[in-house]
Amino acid sequence: MKMGCLNGTTLSCLKLATTVTPTFAFPSQPSSFHNLPFLRRTIKFKPLSSALQTSPATSPSTTKDHDQASRPQWKAAIDFKWIKDNKEAVASNIRIRNSDADLELVLQLYDSFFNLQKEVERVRGERNAVANKMKGKMEQSERQRLIEEGKNLKEGLIALEEDLLKLNDKLQQEAQRIPNMTHPDVPIGGEDSSTTRKLVGSAPEFSFPVKDHLELGKELDLFDFDTAAEVSGSKFYYLKNDAVLLEMALLNWTLSEVMKRGFTPLTTPELVRSSVVEKCGFQPRGNNTQVYSIEDSDQCLIGTAEIPVGGLHMDSILAETLLPLKYVAFSHCFRTEAGAAGSATRGLYRVHQFSKVEMFIFCRPEESEYYHEELIKIEEDMFSSLGLHFKTLDMASEDLGAPAYRKFDVEAWMPGLDRFGEISSASNCTDYQSRRLGIRFRPSEAPVASPKKSKGNLAPPQFVHTLNATACAVPRMIICLLENYQQEDGSILVPEPLRPFMGGRSVISRKS
Structure with a gap:
């Protein structure tokens, strides 16, 4: 069963009535220590899900304090009448997304x-x-x-x-906990039900035994996982030598390409308030949360620049003439990767910290599907220019995060892993995030003239739509480039678009 749009003016989103000023109380919970010198104090990381709970046994407090801690950290002005009037459609949407709402x-x-x-x-x-x-x-x-x-x-x-x-x-x-509504063309079911929108290129053929990125990196002295494990723990790594240059080249090339398409560059905070994480729709799920939070604080480490960029215009009414607002943001990202294990996630494929360039758009509601297509085309054009073999997927309903109305993933061929691996995604979140973040715009077209003066003559503000897409997730791009461009002598060809950003170098080879 496929869900259709329930409202012609807003793309199948839960309707919210007014914005409410958020509060940022954050209860504490015990956890293990991790030292970050740049914070000038010792902080404790814990999964965000545990941070949202209170424990009288470990955190003594009065009844009043407990009541305050157990209340929502912020309020979304949800139009419950709309939900009630569309009960069957909302219930069906919850089922097809396998939500626990x-x-x-x-x-x-x-x-x-x-x-x-x-x-x-x-x-x-x-x-x-x-x-x-x-x-x-x-x-x-x-x-x-x-x-x-x-x-x-x-x-x-x-x-x-x-x-x-x-x-x-x-x-x-x-x-x-209720998720966004779902685009009528989204395939229904689990990840296996996702459909291929586009297939680009073909897998490279090698006349010699193929090596994976771990073996290539060891031979070329590009990574150090063993020392990183001792210094920081598993799933951390050092990039070395030409891998550092390759990361910088990827970041600078990506920023330059996306900026050509009218995006404003940003670097973002990498610590954000926990309430902003929640407003962006990242709902902690028990022990499998991907979010690191900081004890005795209402702050979290970001898992993606989508979160701080989403909060950039929080609690604002934007002029319609400013839309669309397009940003391309560089940040480091931090993820717990809880439950991730096995050969399919080894090496750089799934790590706790990595560099990423993220695209983000604020636009008018009627334009979000257009910009969703624009974002996926930017991704496809960039990956094509690097000569990658990849496929674009229309992700199935159960694979959509709570904010996503529709999501396209790009999976590239990784010869050393002998499979396709996800390298990016592009999501249209319609007004699910903006209604929680309080981001609206005032249409420039005035309503019918009213005999009353003042604000009655202004068009009522509307919630913007938000979209996000990965322009470059560095570790997985490094996997693709090393494995697809490996040569029989163990060297790596540098794709032509990246060479100007690596000082003109065309080959990564062993040190003499």
């Missing part, structure tokens, strides 16, 4: 919240009515009666408002 619980909490909110408004109205009555002249006995009645109403209202706040917190916690 509990729609029935969300709707039950919403009904309870709605009814309690009406009761709060009723009691508040009674209290105001009593206050108005006391403004006139009356007998002392009547005034005393009204004073007592007002006192009782005030106490009852305080209790009701506290209940309403707790119920709203619970509603937020459950509703924020």
